[in-house]
Amino acid sequence: xxxxxxxxxxxxxxxxxxxxxxxxxxxxxxxxxxxxxxxxxxxxxxxxxxxxxxxxxxxxxxxxxxxxxxxxxxxxxxxxxxxxxxxxxxxxxxxxxxxxxxxxxxxx
Amino acid sequence: xxxxxxxxxxxxxxxxxxxxxxxxxxxxxxxxxxxxxxxxxxxxxxxxxxxxxxxxxxxxxxxxxxxxxxxxxxxxxxxxxxxxxxxxxxxxxxxxxxxxxxxxxxxxxxxxxxxxxxx
Numbered sequence: 001x002x003x004x005x006x007x008x009x010x011x012x013x014x015x016x017x018x019x020x021x022x023x024x025x026x027x028x029x030x031x032x033x034x035x036x037x038x039x040x041x042x043x044x045x046x047x048x049x050x051x052x053x054x055x056x057x058x059x060x061x062x063x064x065x066x067x068x069x070x071x072x073x074x075x076x077x078x079x080x081x082x083x084x085x086x087x088x089x090x091x092x093x094x095x096x097x098x099x100x101x102x103x104x105x106x107x108x
Numbered sequence: 109x110x111x112x113x114x115x116x117x118x119x120x121x122x123x124x125x126x127x128x129x130x131x132x133x134x135x136x137x138x139x140x141x142x143x144x145x146x147x148x149x150x151x152x153x154x155x156x157x158x159x160x161x162x163x164x165x166x167x168x169x170x171x172x173x174x175x176x177x178x179x180x181x182x183x184x185x186x187x188x189x190x191x192x193x194x195x196x197x198x199x200x201x202x203x204x205x206x207x208x209x210x211x212x213x214x215x216x217x218x219x220x221x222x223x224x225x226x227x
Contacts, residue, residue: 001170033213035153042203042217043153049211086153090212095167097143097155097212 002091004100011106018074020103022087025068030089032070034063037102038083046085047072074105082107110134110216112204117221124194124225130187130204130218138162138182141207143214144189146200146223154200157189158207172198194225 005023012018022032032050035043045054047063050070060075074081087100116128128144144156157168157178166178177190187204201220208215 031211031213033211035214037153042219043214044217045208045213045215048208048213048215054215084152088153088155088213096169097145097158099145099153099155102152 001094001096002089002098004087004089004098006085006087006100006103008101009104009106011108012074012077013108014077014079016077018077018081018105020072020074020085020087020105022070022072022100023068024070024089027068027070027089028066030065030091032063032065033088034061034072035086035088036081036083037086043086077105077107079107081105110206112206112216112218114202114204114218114221117202117223119224119226120194121227122195122225125190125192126194126223128189128191128202128204128221128223130189132185132187132204132206135206137180137185140209141212142178142180142187143205143207144178144187145203145205145214145217146198147203147220148197148200151200156202159187191223194223196225199223199225 034047037043050065051063111133113131143158159178175193179188203220204218205214206216
């Protein structure tokens with residue numbers, strides 16, 4: 001089955017740029033989606049189809065995808081961005097959804 | 109406003125069964141694929157199952173295949189997950205989730221319902 005690999009944690013100072021990676025075999029050929037989850041809350045979609053943002057998501061959130069790595073970039077990080085972030089793809093060969101293990105973003 | 113409200117969670121013994129429900133409102137339920145996603149305490153998100161818009165096609169994670177059954181009643185705007193032969197490792201918050209349709213992403217989530225499998 002398809003595997004997505006994320007770093008367990010990323011730390012960044014307020015106002016700086018956070019980059020969260022998601023690795024997978026030839027992930028550049030797949031459509032990657034990113035979710036933010038704060039403690040005790042349901043996840044929220046922040047980027048879909050590699051780089052599109054749902055309405056209401058700030059432009060500070062962006063995504064890219066190429067080769068074996070997809071990246072969620074959060075510019076001008078704020079304290080309110082502190083959360084767990086998950087990448088997700090659809091594995092069409094098995095007709096199954098796949099989530100990465102999640103990355104805890106800490107704002108210093 | 110899109111709303112997904114799960115119910116049916118609770119404490120069940122290993123080997124037991126439970127049926128989760130998800131009441132949908134605020135959108136044309138019969139037009140959307142739906143998913144179940146779970147999250148064990150302190151752990152990450154895990155996709156469980158999906159069903160297409162008319163219920164004719166389903167798929168499952170390997171860990172639940174043969175034990176769980178996803179279904180829907182479009183007349184009642186309700187999604188279900190029948191869980192049999194439950195194991196301790198099935199303990200999790202179960203989220204009902206709406207598929208985006210254009211891509212296989214989730215654009216709306218319910219608040220989740222906790223299933224605890226323990227003797």
